[in-house]
Amino acid sequence: MKAELRRQHILDCAKQVFAEKGYYEAYVEDVIKVAHIGKGTIYEYFRNKEDLFLSLLIRSLEEWKRTVSISHQDIKSLDPISYFRYRIKRTIIFLNNDRQLTSILLKTGFGFNPHIQKLIGEFEKNLRTHILYDLRLGKRLNILRNDIDLQMTTSILIGGILMIAYHAILTVPNLNEMEIDDLTDKFMKIFIKGMFKPEIIDQYDK
Amino acid sequence: MKAELRRQHILDCAKQVFAEKGYYEAYVEDVIKVAHIGKGTIYEYFRNKEDLFLSLLIRSLEEWKRTVSISHQDIKSLDPISYFRYRIKRTIIFLNNDRQLTSILLKTGFGFNPHIQKLIGEFEKNLRTHILYDLRLGKRLNILRNDIDLQMTTSILIGGILMIAYHAILTVPNLNEMEIDDLTDKFMKIFIKGMFKPEIIDQYDK
Amino acid sequence: MKAELRRQHILDCAKQVFAEKGYYEAYVEDVIKVAHIGKGTIYEYFRNKEDLFLSLLIRSLEEWKRTVSISHQDIKSLDPISYFRYRIKRTIIFLNNDRQLTSILLKTGFGFNPHIQKLIGEFEKNLRTHILYDLRLGKRLNILRNDIDLQMTTSILIGGILMIAYHAILTVPNLNEMEIDDLTDKFMKIFIKGMFKPEIIDQYDK
Amino acid sequence: MKAELRRQHILDCAKQVFAEKGYYEAYVEDVIKVAHIGKGTIYEYFRNKEDLFLSLLIRSLEEWKRTVSISHQDIKSLDPISYFRYRIKRTIIFLNNDRQLTSILLKTGFGFNPHIQKLIGEFEKNLRTHILYDLRLGKRLNILRNDIDLQMTTSILIGGILMIAYHAILTVPNLNEMEIDDLTDKFMKIFIKGMFKPEIIDQYDK
DNA sequence: CATGAATGAGTGTTCATTCAT
C-alpha cells in the first residue's frame, strides 16, 4: 500500500515536471529532485522515462473518464443541449483543475512522433471515442442536424476545447465556477447557433 | 544569390526532416544528410538548430499569408459567408499542400515549452491575429452574432482546423479539389448553423 | 547449523549463476532469485559480491583437493605412469563433474585483473602447487627426464587440461566413464611419447 | 589516411587499458584519457565499447598471422621438427612482444561469456585453425604419430603456450632472444619426447 | 535473523556545436 502511495507521489512530481518542461526537456533528474527520492527509486516503479510518461497519461485518462462521466439517470433528467453542456463544462473543469495535464498534452503535441505517438495517440483516441459516443447518441436521439459530419465535429470539439484551455491557462491563474460557466456558455453558443446572424445565413442559403 | 538558394535548400530539407521526426528527434545530422551539405555549412546560414527551426516557421508563415490572403477587390465581390468560406478553404489548401508544416506544428505542439515556445508561439500568434482580423471585420460589417466571443471563436477555429488537418494527413494521402471542397463545406456547416436541430434549440431557448 | 546449510545453498546458487554468466555479468539479483532468498540475506553471509565469489572458489578448491588426492598407500601400489594417469583422470573427472567451476575458471580468466586476480590467482597457485608437487616427486623418483623444466611442464599441463575441459564442456553434454578414460589416454600419449614419430626425432637429434 | 592513423592510435591506447584492467573494469573514460582525445571521438571510429574491443582483437589476429606465418620456400628448407619449432618460437615471440594482447586474452578468459564469447571465441577459433592446419600437414607428411588426437593436441598446445606466456609475463619483464630460444626448447622437449624417461615408458608399455 | 525498498556513484552513449584546414 505504501508502495502505491509512493508511485502516486512520483507520478504527481513527474506530472509537474513534464508540464513545465515538456517530455524532451524534462529530465529524470528533475523528477527525482522534485520528488525527493533517489535516482534508482524511480526505476523501481517505472521501466524507464517513457513508461513513467505513459503511466502518467493513463492515470489522467482514468481521472478524466471519472470527471466527465454522467450517470444514466442523470441523462434522462437533462434535455439534450443541457446534457451536451454538462459534458463540455465537466471537460473544461477537468482541464482547468488538471492544468498540468493540459500543459503536457499541448506541449507534447497531438502529433505522431514515432516515440511518443503511441502514448499521446492513445490518449487522443480515447478522448475522441468518448466524444464520438456522445455525438452518435445525439444522432440516434434525433437531436443533431442530419448534415453534420460526426468525425469532423469531434475534431473541432477536441481541437477547440484544447485551444481554449491553453489560452485560459496562459491568461487566467485559475478559473472559478462563474468563469467556467461563462466559458462554457460562450463555447456552446458557437455550436448551438453558429457564428453568423440569421439574416446572413438566409441570404447565403438562397 | 547562390547563398540565398542554398539557404532555401537547407530550409526545404530541414522542413522535411522536422516534419518526419519532430523537433527533438530530428538531428542536425539528418538535415545535412538530406541536404547533401557539410555539417559546418548549416551553421554558416543559421546560428543554431533553434534558429534553423525558427527560420523555417517564419518562411512558412509568409507563405501562409500569401496563400490565405485575398485582395480587397475580391472582398467586395463576395458575400460575407463566401468570404469566410474562401478563407477556410484556402487554409485547408495550404495545410494540405504544406503537409510538412502541418506535421511540424502538430508534432511540436502549440505548447509553451521554454525553448520552443517563442518559436511556435510566434507562429500561433500570427495565425490568431489573422483570423481575429477577419472576425473583427465580420463584427464591424454586422455579420456575426453580437453574443459571439471573438477570442474564443478564434481558438476554436484554429484548434478545430488543425485537428482536422491532422486527421486528414493521417488518413488520406493527399486531398484533391473535390475533397477539399467537401471538407470545407462540412467545416462551414458547424459554424454557420451549429450542431443542433432548430427544434431542439427552440426548446432550449425557452 | 541451519545457517551453515543456508550458506552452502547460497554458494550452490551463486556457482550456478557465475558459471552461466561470468563474474561481471552475474548480478547479485540473479543469485538471490535462484536461491529464493531476500536481497539483504546474502550480505548476512558474505561481505560483498567479491567475498561470495572468493568463498565459492575456496570451497571448490577444497573439493578439488579431496577429489584428486590419493592416499600414500595407493601411491606405492601404482607404477609411476599409472599414478600420473590416475591424477590426470581424477582431474578430468573433477572438471567434468563440476562443470560449473570449470566454466567459472575459464570465463573469469586466469588473468591478473586487479580485483579478481587475488581470487582466481589463489586458485591457480594451488592447482600449480599440487601438480608441481607431483612432478617434483617424479623427479626424485627418477622417473622424469632430467632435461624437463618442471615449471613449464606444470604450465602446459594446467593450460592443456583446462583447454580440453573447455572443449569437452562445449561439445559433449556430460562425459561417461568410457569417454573419460579415452580422453585421459589421448592426453597421456602426448606427455608420454611426444607428438612425433621416433624416426623423425632421430633425424632431428643428429 | 590521418583518420586511419588516429584509429590505430585509439586501438593502441585501448589495448593498453584493456590489458591493464580487463574488459569490464576498463572504462571508455580510461581509454580517452590515455589517448588524449575527446569522449565523442572514440564513437566516431567505433560503434561502441564492444566494437572497440572486437576491432582490437581482429587487428591483433592479423598481426599474429603475419608474425607466425612462414613462406613456402622456408618450409621446404626446414626439417619437420624445425618447422614446428619455428612456429612455436614465432608464437612465443609474438606473445612476448604483444604482452598487452596476451594479458587481454588471459584476463578476459577463453570462456564463453554471452557478450564477449563471440569476440574472444573468434580469436580462439582462428588460433585453433592455424595450429590444426599445421598438425594436419604433419599427419599428411607422416611426421606425427598415428595415435595422436589432433584436436586434443591443438588444445594442449594452445592452453600450454598461453599459460606459459602468462607466467613469463608475470615473472620476467621482457624476454630476450636467448631466453625465448631457451623457452622454445623447453617447450619443444615435452612435445618431442614426452615427460618420462624411456625406461619408465618401456615398463609401462609392457 | 530475514527482508526488500531505497539509494547514488558510476557508465556508456548521444548530438549540437566548433574550428582548423
Place this chain on the structure above:
DNA sequence: GATGAATGAACACTCATTCAT
C-alpha cells in the same frame, strides 16, 4: 565559403550495497 573531424556537456539507466522494519 565549405567542410567534417573533434569535442564534451548532458542524460538515461544500472546494480552493488544499506538499513529500517
